[in-house]
Amino acid sequence: MEFKRWPQSLGIALAALALCAAPAWVGAQEPAPVEPAQKLIQVKQDFETRQAELRKGFREVEDEEERNALYEEFKQLVKQAVRDAREVAESVPGTETAAEGWSFVLRYGPQAGNQEMTRKALDHLIEKHIASPVWKELSSMVGDLGQMGLGDEKTEKALRTLIEKSPLKSVQAAAMFGLGTFLAEQKSEGKRAEGLAFLRRLGKDFADDKEAKEYVERAEGTIFQLEKLQVGMPCPDFEASDENGAKFKLSDYKGKVVLIDFWGYW
Amino acid sequence: MLPHEKALVKRLANEPFALLGMNTDSENVEALNKRFKEDGLNWRHAILGPPSKAAIPTKWNVQGYPTLYLVDAKGIIRKFWLGSPGDEAIDAEVDALVAEAKTK
Structure with missing residues (x-):
């Protein structure tokens, strides 16, 4: 790997x-x-x-x-x-x-x-x-706190406190993103719904906030992934330019099995 | 990844299968095209630009590279991998879906 x-x-x-x-x-x-x-x-x-x-x-x-x-x-x-x-x-x-x-x-x-x-x-x-x-x-790592295995209750409590008490918008936004993604991955349906609600709230609460922009975008990506990119769902179509400058769509390949590989030499 | 992908594309050349590379390098199209040719990557690549700026990886929330989606002949997502699951696992899943596509 x-x-x-x-x-x-x-x-x-x-x-x-x-x-x-x-x-x-x-x-x-x-x-x-x-x-x-x-x-x-x-x-x-x-x-x-x-x-x-x-x-x-x-x-x-x-x-x-x-x-x-x-x-x-x-x-x-x-x-x-x-x-x-x-x-x-x-x-x-x-x-x-x-x-x-x-x-x-x-x-x-x-x-x-x-x-x-x-x-x-x-x-x-x-x-x-x-x-x-x-x-x-620290805001960049606050956004990933939910993925660090620090213990479920602890993580949730910390992120909720940061949303409420931090005087910094960037930290509030990062914590809201962190809590949203964390809850969206939980087993309980109630928690998952709450997670999605937090992710949606980001776009509203921080719409005009430059420092929060990164988290607003990441929240949009996460919502898209949760709602459109799960196994069993129809793959969203996309249009792109290829190495010869020709435009193509995923839907051009209907009838074929397609392996979509996000990669880079870098 | 790349040697295995070359083998996969060659092996399934006459089957209902396509590999789409979603390239996220910062070089321009001409430079990449040249490099793909030199390296023998003879499958189609979407040229997306570097991850921090690329629209599709941002929209799709791509968290690491490689990220792989395996889509069946009807356009349904059947597998998602963040990080390669290994050549054998990819072969097995692709082969199963190709067989499925041919029986229907």
Whole structure:
């Protein structure tokens, strides 16, 4: 299976680099002692540097075993960084540095395979830091919270709280998307209907919101997939241009079995 | 994927079957056409553009690559895979639907 997994974690990692580059937030809550704040910056920088090296190596190395070794090293690296960030966060509870530490843990905990720590980070961020600017960089992962296996009740409660209490539109929208997709996959028919209702609400509640646009679009895609692209349904027709510039439709192939393959060399 | 797809297209050349590549690379049509020819990908490809901008993958909520939909001769979706299920699984499902198409 050549499913493209690395670029995905890379995307998250790159987003984190942007986070590292951002200036330290000042005075949103009581100022943190200088030392832990600097330690956290160091943890993030070391992580960033080593992971950039590993990423480069992963691109250049062709040998499967060497690639696996690099991926293993990445996993160890991310585990250690998550432990370090958590240590800093716990040493200065309630401060903006703690919020940044927990934010790192929430972002990378899933990649480190540490669900307990990820849950803990989520709790801290919601209970003590709901107004922190770190949430700006977290919205992309909030949208995927429902897929992280953090425990059904916990996920649902966290997402509902974020929809209601977050002061940021992007986080509200991401949480609504996350809750909608999460509920839409549940067994109970009531929950599935509620999930679809949340996904539809996105387009209405955030229609004019630039920061929420991504989630509005993803919600539309998810609704389309749930209502039109399920096994047993007639496949929606599409029109496209081929490699010779000729237009064609899926319906041109009626009477034939068609394997539709979304792919890319990239 | 690609070597298996070449074999699949060749094996079912005279059967009621078509493989449609939904290509999401950022190169232009000419460059891709050349590359497909060099690589011997002699089945039809929709040129969609990169995933972040492409209309159909966005509308269809494509979450990863490859994503595969297997549609029967009547146009009904019979299988969906996010990530390849493996060459044998694809062959088995395709062959079953081709046989079904020929008996009806």
